[in-house]
Amino acid sequence: MAQTIEDYILDPIIRVDVGIVLVKNKQHQFIAANQTFMNIAGIDEIDKLIGLRDFDMPWSDDSQLYIEHEKKVMDGQRSTVIEPLNGIELFQLVTEKKPLYDKFGCVAGTIALAIVLPENISYSNLASTEKSLANQLYNGLTKMETHCLYWVIKGSKRGEVARKLNISPKTYDFHINNIKNKLEISSISQLVSECYRRGWHKLYPF
Structure with missing residues (x-):
């Protein structure tokens, strides 16, 4: 498999038949993928994928969260997660994302390796010792509430969260x-403190 981003740019078709492999640059644009990912995305030619972002894909509603995760990966925070991918149908993936380097050794993007799960499993940080986000949040909160809460925990203000979520x-x-x-909480500061106490700051909302 190619080692640098330049290799993927020259040969964007990744010839791996098991699972999903996709590569993005620092601008979060797709630059390479295997056929499995293209099938899930409903794209029949690699040239039609190159240059697109998650905002352009069937899963655009969750694009900002993917981007935030990729930023963390490029900053050196490697992790394995279970995440949904709402392509031609809803898939659940076990995904490992790693930083991708250019020929000079500088971080130039991300590479994601994923296996499609046969069952409906909600997104969570597998490295965490906390329970999954579904067990902790979905029993009481709606999907949009978990998205709002995610950005509040990250420190985003009212207007910024509204813009990110298009509400x-x-x-x-x-x-x-x-x-x-x-949660029987009266203020944002108490809410954030409670979320940290419960370990929810380690999790992603889907």
Whole structure:
């Protein structure tokens, strides 16, 4: 398998038949993939994939979370996760993402290696000793509430979260108030503290 981003740019078809392999540059654009990923994405030619981002894909609603994860990987935080990929149908993947380097040894993007799971498993950090996000959050919170909570934990403010999730500030307020009521929390600072106490800052919301 090619070792640098230049190799993938020259030969973007990754000839691996087991699981999913995909490569992105630092701008989070697809530059290479194997046929399995293209089938899931509903794309029949590699040239049609190159240059696209997650915002252009069937799973665009979750694109910002993928981007945040890739940023962490490029900063050196390697991890293995279980994540959904809502392509031509909903798939659950065990994904390992690693930084990809250029010929000068500089971080130039990410490479993701994934195996498709046969069962519906919710996204969580496998390296964490905490329970899965589904067990911790989905029993009480809606999907949009978990997305709002994720960005609040990361330190994003009201308007920023609303923009990231493409919702109005009033809708953000509605979801945050619901979360506070469900967790019996009265302020954002208490909410963040409680999330850290429970280990939710280590998890991704899907």
